[in-house]
Amino acid sequence: MPTVSAVIATFNRAPELRTALSRLLTQTHPVAEILVVDDGSTDGTDAMLRAEFPSVRYVRLPHNAGLIYARNFGFANTAGDCVLSVDDDSWFVEPDGLARAVAYMEAHPDVAAVACNIETRDGLVYFPPQAAPFDAPWYVGCGHLLRRSAVAATGLYMPELYRQGEEKDRGLRLIGAGYRVVALPGVMVHHDKSEKGRKPGLERFYNHRNDLIREIARCPARLLPWRFLRSWAGNSWKNLRHGPRLTDVKVLLALPEIVRIGLKHRAPVSEDAYRRWLHLSKTAAPLSPPLRSSRANQRFALTRQAD
Known part of the structure; x- marks a missing residue:
């Protein structure tokens, strides 16, 4: 069974992060490690994690380097065969969501990235949940699973992008290297879309x-x-x-x-x-x-x- 590392980048969203971690820990597929990369929070995120989630690895970056740098740091400092990325305000809707994503990737060696379906708190949905899996050009950052070996072969994100667009660039590179990015409409991730930090x-x-x-x-x-x-x-x-x-x-x-x-x-x-x-x-x-x-x-x- 492939091992899974989970990486969550966060910045000043301690209450939202608490919910995201609580939901992640209820997944039926075991997560070998969870790494929270704090991009310079000042809202007590560190104290909350130490008190409530002692098993979660926590790294606070010395300065705000951007979401994409934080995700690169998380990938480079974990070891699972698959790397799960969810935002600090997103989580799987069903307890077997991660298990189904991992099973699909395990059964399809040419799939480098699984794009989960995304629903938001105001009722928006990216794909019809009943649709069959299909090839996609990229995934959404708040809910996706990556094959470590494929990312290692094609490279990390461009850190200069800072906060957006990295999914499109990686999807293009993966397809260029002969891999597939596949959307799983039935694997739903809820994105609470916290207003904190959104401009x-x-x-x-x-x-x-x-x-x-x-x-x-x-x-x-x-x-x-x-x-x-x-x-x-x-x-x-x-x-x-x-x-x-x-x-x-x-x-x-x-x-x-x-x-x-x-x-x-x-x-x-x-x-x-x-x-x-x-x-x-x-x-x-x-x-x-x-x-x-x-x-x-x-x-x-x-x-x-x-x-």
């Missing part, structure tokens, strides 16, 4: 910035000019739909940094792999932002017909 303007900026970095780092040279412009235009349109914003100006000012980081990590995938990832992005991507359940069902039906 919509900052999220829009990092979504836009990090998509551009990914294109420079992974897109084949022949497609790069078009895809870079397409990504910029697509994100600009999304920003405009939320009303006048300064996001595009901030991204433009960050362009030298975007190019520098992208070139630093440049390792393009093959054109075939990139086109497959694009196809999956159009037909099987997790909804972002998620639509309400009935609309998600409609979209899923349409995209599966197009596949």
Whole structure:
């Protein structure tokens, strides 16, 4: 049976983290170790963990280095065959959720990542829960399972992304290396979406910035000019739909940094792999932002017909 390490990155969400850990400890599949990586909390997270969860490993980073750095740290400092990542405000809905995800990965050696289905506290669902497993372009950070050997072969996240977009980049790299990312709609993870630390303007900026970095780092040279412009235009349109914003100006000012980081990590995938990832992005991507359940069902039906 594959061993599982669980990694939870946290920042100033002690009450939410308490719930996430309590739910994780009720899973029927044994978790060999749980590592909480604290990205500089000041709300008593450390005292809560020592008093209530003495079996959980706890590391407090000396400064706030970002969610992605914390996840890299957690992966590098655990040893399980599989690495489970849930947010400090998310947990499996059913006690055998982890067991089913591990069983699927064990039965399919070419699967490097399992994307769990995500439901939020306001009733949004990413995939129809009754749907069969299917190939996806990426997973959602608040609920996924990784095969350690596949991640070791393809590399850690780009820490410069700081807080968003790492799932898309890793999904592309895994597909480029011949692995599969598979969504399991029946394995549900509840995301409570704590408001602590959420800043919509900052999220829009990092979504836009990090998509551009990914294109420079992974897109084949022949497609790069078009895809870079397409990504910029697509994100600009999304920003405009939320009303006048300064996001595009901030991204433009960050362009030298975007190019520098992208070139630093440049390792393009093959054109075939990139086109497959694009196809999956159009037909099987997790909804972002998620639509309400009935609309998600409609979209899923349409995209599966197009596949």
